[in-house]
Amino acid sequence: MFKNHKWLVTTTSIALVLGVVLTGCGSTAPTAGTTPSKEMKMSYAPGSEPKTLDPxxxxxxxxxIMEMNMFEGLMRLDKDSNPQNAIADSITVSPDGLIYTIKLKDTKWNNGNPVTADDFKFAWMHALNPEAAAEYAYQLFYIKNGEAYNSKKANAEDVGIKVVDPKTMEITLESPTPYFKSLLAFPTYYPVNKNNVEANPKWNLQPETFVSNGPFKMQSWSHNDKLVLVKNSNYWDANSVKLTELTFNLVSDGKAALTAYEAGQLDGIDQTAVPISDLDRLRKAGSLKTSPYLGTYFYRFNVTKKPLDNTKVRQALALAINRQALIDNVFKAGQTPALGYVPGGVPDAETGKTFREVGGELFKEDLTKAKQLLAEAGYPDGKNFPELSILYNTNGSHQLPAQAIQDMWAKNLGINVKLVGQEWKVYQRSQQDLQYDISRAGWIGDYIDPMTFMDMFVTQGGNNQTGWSNADFDKDIETAKKSGDQKVRMQAMHDAEKVLVNDMPIMPIYYYVNYYVLKDNIKGLIQLPLGFTDFKNVTVEK
Incomplete structure (x- = not known):
């Protein structure tokens, strides 16, 4: 979720995007001549304290990342991002592509209870419940009446999730969805233990009540410090799990994480915790690893606030920055400038073509035009432009690029913005509640289709978080979701992307490349281009 840093716009084969595993994958056992120890432990820094571990x-x-190693859905993505049966024993799809009949394996929760079809339905209905206000509820709108129930236009019993018996469920979709099996591997579709959740409403906050069904189970959780997982002996594929202990260090300070890694106290650090200021040094030392990442780094504009409610202001801000200069001098990981929203690597309807190749560049950086637009909006050379703020999350390296953009806007447009840093959970809440002016953001695809980037910006979408609404955009997304014709779907999403980029409720900056550090003796770790890190088959060589 790189050896070739231009992959996101030049690749013409989905295999280039999906077939990436860290060095040594392909075997779940140590290489010949080594003997695994009775205990096999590793530690990894995926980012700071999670907002929640309720999937x-x-x-x-x-x-x-933490959830996918403690839970498992009906499907699990393999090293090539292809969905494979996990808790599902078999899936039968009706000829019209609307009805999925799913038989479950005989599997258990880590407390010994059987995993049932009721557990899946209970979890999914919780996500759809309008009272829960789940930001990812829309990932279940593919299910018949899922959106209608979420918007209080239908009853719970109208939703197309039917429990036939404890090991059989039937799912009816609104329309054929080519990537639905991939969605079944996504965290929002994970099951939760119904009986446990009903008995413990705050079940996901402490190890004593945390029940999961994946390769690992929670042993301890020192909040804002570390989360310790151990092998789940009740996992259906426990023989494939070699790690006996996996510790997630919840480090918000990237410098501290890197210091711990270089002192031998950590085995790896995820991109979210690798400091930008150390990239050159790590690259020269050969410590920096890269892999494909299906995502876009961008800034959100709160269009409910003046002067950001003016399209010309938003366009001026977007056209007045130099993305390649930011990449060369600040981000420094070989990213590609984003002059559209959907990154490369996602197939279009035309064989051998990506969505980005077909869509092309949707805008161009143009300082003269940016100044003209700002003047037309009533702020010539930035005169009388109010001071706005850029919000960023303090975990990760987002302050330096915010400072660079701050300088570009001051120099190029004559406007001043201040910087506001917030810790992860507060930052997420500020975006959700529209308590910001401009906010740094990023989106990693949830599955391999343009829709994973596009439908988040529908009116009042849970992950829209800009206050933006456009009827033409909504109509195009609806067309794409209801059509089973790939050409019709793709054209509708191209049309929607043009509307989005023209209105500029967001400012695309670059297409991601994944970078991280990992000890060479860690084998079998899978880094997916969708942002997930899978530890199921990891081994640690001596």
């Missing part, structure tokens, strides 16, 4: 309520990469 229906989370929407950030750090918490989803």
């Amino acid at each position: 229906q309520m989370s929407n950030g990469i750090p918490e989803m």
Whole structure:
């Protein structure tokens, strides 16, 4: 979720995006001549303290990394990002692509209870419940009447999730969805133990009540410090799990994480915690690893606030920055400038073509035009432009690019902005509540289709978080979701992307490349281009 840093716009084969595993993958056992120890432990820094570890309520990469190693859905993505049966024993799809009949394996929760179809339905209905206000509820709108129930236009019993028996469920969709099996591997579709959740409303906050069904289970959680997982002996595929202990260090300070890594106290650090200021040094030392990442780094504009309610102001801000200069001098990981929203690597309807190749560049940096637009909006050379703020999360390296953009806007447009840093959970809440002016953001695809980037910006979408609404955009997304014709779907999403980029409720900056550090003796770790890090098959060589 790089050896070639231009992959996001030049690749013409989905295999280039999906077939990436860290060095040594392909075997779950140590190489010949080594003997695994009885205990096999590793530690990793995925990011800071999670907002929640309830899979229906989370929407950030750090918490989803933790969740995918404690939970498992009907499907699990393999090293090539292809969905494979996990808790599902078999899936039968009706000829019209609307009805999925799913048989479950005989599997258990880590407390010994059987995993049932009721557990899946309970979890999914919780995400759809309008009272829960799950930001990822829309990932379940593919299910018949899922959106209608979420918007209080239908009853719970109208939703197309039917429990036939404890090991069989039937899912009816609104329309054929080519990537639905991939969605079934996504955290929002994970099950939760119904009986446990009903008995313990705050079940996900402490190890004593945390029940999961994945490769690992929670042993301890020192909040804002570390989360310790151990092998789940009740996991259906426990023989494939070699790690006996996996510690997630919840480090918000990237410098501290890197110091711990270089002192031998950490085995790896995720991109969210690797300091930008150390990239050159780590690259020269050969410590920096890269892999494909299907995502876009961008800034959100709160269009409910003046002067950001003016399209010309938003366009001026977007056209007045130099993305390549930011990449060369600040981000420094070989990213590609984003002059559209959907990154490369996602196939279009035309064989061998990506969505980005077909869509092309949707805007161009143009300082003269930016100044003209700002003057037309009533702020010639920035005169009388109010001071705005850029919000960024303090975990990760987002302050330096915010400072660079601050300088560019001051120099190029004559406007001043201040910087506001917030810790992860507060930052996420500020975006959700529209308590910001301009906010740094990023989106990593949830599945391999343009829709994973596009539908988040529908009116009042849970992850829209800009206050933006456009009827033409909503109509295009609806067309794409209801059509089973790939050409019709893709054209509708191209049309929607043009509307989005023209209105500029967001300012695309670059297409991601994944960078991280990992000890060479860690084998079998899978870094997916969708942002997940899978520790299921990891081994630690002596």
